[in-house]
Amino acid sequence: MSADQLSFHTTIGVEVKGETWSCVEIPGSAEFFGTGKTVRVDALVDDVKLENVGAMVTGTGGHMVSLNAKARKSLGKDIGDTVEVTITRR
Numbered sequence: 001m002s003a004d005q006l007s008f009h010t011t012i013g014v015e016v017k018g019e020t021w022s023c024v025e026i027p028g029s030a031e032f033f034g035t036g037k038t039v040r041v042d043a044l045v046d047d048v049k050l051e052n053v054g055a056m057v058t059g060t061g062g063h064m065v066s067l068n069a070k071a072r073k074s075l076g077k078d079i080g081d082t083v084e085v086t087i088t089r090r
Contacts, residue, residue, distance in 0.1 A: 012080065022078070024064060024067065025058060030062060030063070045065075
């Protein structure tokens, strides 16, 4: 893994304004990206590639990547399921 990559295991689902969104939160993201603003990344979630997606701010100082219905269907997973994620800076 290079300095431009971050790998971790996490659960799908991020609490935002009292709702659970189908996203994965990136641990230590503000330090990894060097900013608290939205950034573009490539993400590998299990074996599903998400290219040039936005790592959005969580509102609590971190970042998250959204997993749309198509991505969740490809994964065969939904909110509450565990995934392995590799984030690559663009």
